[in-house]
Amino acid sequence: MATPGTGPILGGDATGASSHASSSSESDSASMPAYVRVILLGAHGQCVLMERLDDSSWDLPYFVYPSRFEVEQVCQDVLQALAPQSTNTFFTVNCDLFGAFGCLGRAKTSSDEDLGIAALLLVESHGHEVQAPSRYSWKTAVEVADLRDDDDLYQSTAVDIVCKLLSGDASSVLSVVVDPRYQLGWFNRAASWLSSFVAGRGAAVRGRVTQVQVSPAATILMVDSTAGVFYLKAAGLGNREVQLTQTVSSLFPSYTLEVVATHVDLNCFVSPAFSPLPDDTEYTRYAGLLGQLQIESRQHLDALLVAGLPDRCPAQLAAELLKWVDDDLLRGWFGHPLRYARLAKYVPHLVTLCHQLTRSAVPMTLVHGDVSRRNMAVADEDRPLLFDWEFACIGHPFYDWHELHTELSDKARRVYLDLYLDSYGKYGTVDELQSLYSAGRTLGWCIKMWHSLEQARACDVEFASSHMENFLSYWELALDGLMEVGPPGVPRDVGPRWTFG
Known part of the structure; x- marks a missing residue:
């Protein structure tokens, strides 16, 4: 298990996940370290968990990986750092609010060794309320705003985003999490529907629903069951992939994957697992x-x-x-x-x-x-x-x-x-x-x-x-x-x- 600031993350897609074409520029960014900060909102979205750096400074929970990362690994690292004693808590990622953004690490040196890709992940806790270790504390919007550093674009932008999420103003929050997949509670709705679909086929779920991918293009969930493994793929806002995949699957069933269920409100479809190419x-x-x-x-x-x-x-x-x-x-x-x-x-x-x-x-x-x-x-x-x-x-x-x-x-x-x-x-x-x-x-x-x-x-x-x-x-x-x-x-x-x- 990785610990904050150290854990390795493997690149590449899991079975059934989509990815874009490789290119020299994408390879350059994929080889840089990932500096991941996590936004974890407290009950009712009125506070955010912060990590104490010293007597006077705070930061969002922070993780470093050698390259671009897998969602489930980040969630495991967040669990280990923020709720290490919990047996009934797990985390999921709603979205990355930074995207492809190069920045310096915490050391803020100007050397190439300190240059990486920033990620600002909105994560959600499931299960018991998080009782984080003593070096973490819940902070309000006012307290977070006081931490803003105008000389640090990465830090100041992260503070602005967190303050919008803590503002309590619906329009301000939706300007950040405009895609329904990004909003708190979406994973629970999608996972519940996927589990219900499995039950409707007379099967039982093994374990829990897990995340495979979260990107602007799609969110992919996976569940194992007594009827086999199923994937749920939810397309990004404005993306017609669900409708297109269903149509292609209907017209050309021998050429593509089987679509066994769709959900209009969740903008997703479900397909059985298939095997990667030898x-x-x-x-x-x-x-x-x-x-x-x-x-x-x-x-x-x-x-x-x-x-x-x-x-x-x-x-x-x-x-x-x-x-x-x-x-x-x-x-x-x-x-x-x-x-x-x-x-x-x-x-x-x-x-x-x-x-x-x-x-x-x-x-x-x-x-x-x-x-x-x-x-x-x-x-x-x-x-x-x-x-x-x-x-x-x-x-x-x-x-x-x-x-x-x-x-x-x-x-x-x-x-x-x-x-x-x-x-x-x-x-x-x-x-x-x-x-x-x-x-x-x-x-x-x-x-x-x-x-x-x-x-x-x-x-x-x-x-x-x-x-x-x-x-x-x-x-x-x-x-x-x-x-x-x-x-x-x-x-x-x-x-x-x-x-x-």
Whole structure:
């Protein structure tokens, strides 16, 4: 068990959890230590637990991890620190209110060794009221406000957030916890419904419901039962993943996970557990699976659009890209004017790729939007499946190779392209399809950028937006693809690149 300031946290997703594409900037941030402060509100939300540093200074309960962390490990560390003698208490994380925010540690030295990623977690206690060790004390909003240090952006922002949560003003609190998943009591409601669902199937719950993931995109819970393991996935505010997953599961049950229950108010769905891919998996099988799903989906495009899948066809994407060259939110995200100027410089060339796809004979299909090894699995009887439909849309099928291009072999790509060359009607020569493939897999990153921007506009309450980090990471990957594809007239990229930090 880790202790405050020392415990290791392992990165990566658990079975069934979603994650974003890897990139150099995300790798940079993932390798930094995580400085985690915890907001634990007392009864009726009128006080917050603080840790005594010395006779005159206080801080929120503080933990340090070598890199980005797993939710359940943090909850175990909070339990060990704040309620070590309790046998009937556990903690859950509601949200991270900082997001991708670089800061100095408690030592506040200017050395690289003290630079990490700040996290400000709103956590909730379940069971008995916490009787914390003597170095902790409950503080009111007035007492917390007196601790504000205007010379420390991290500390002063944390104080401002805590004071809003302690204000007692509903509108002030909702400005911080606008997503229902973030609000106190949500975990209890979701866990209770998940347990009731299991009981309705004539099964008994083993242990308690636990958290797997909490992010701006989704919250994932897990429960073990006599009928097997089930996952509950609740989408973020404004995210249509629940409806999209239910529709895809209904129309294409042999290609994706089974949705066994949904809850409108909780914006979630439940699916049985499935197995991760073995290390020796032959991915050619999944390339064929993806192509067959896309081709089959042509018969259901109207139903998919009615169900809420967005239209991201190349013409629509071109129109969206052109809007980005004069967007105040994006201008702020890029920060430096020269970095934002690269957007205006290269958007016209991405638009040219859109026009190339529009003129082709390859039809629009269902697009998964995030196909990668982490979103491939095996169900019962060795049935391959794709899951995690957060980025799903109607668009050009070759979008789906933006990550697979580097993950799968040339053989797998040939199996996939042969479907469009021979099996379902000839949509071009080998050279023509290869050119379209290059354009499509480059523009696939732009589909993710579009989604991240939409989500930020719908619900972006973090101090340092994770949506921003994702958008800019995908932008750099899109430019890498554009430089590699090298269509005529594309100037060399001389930067400046965006990197985290």
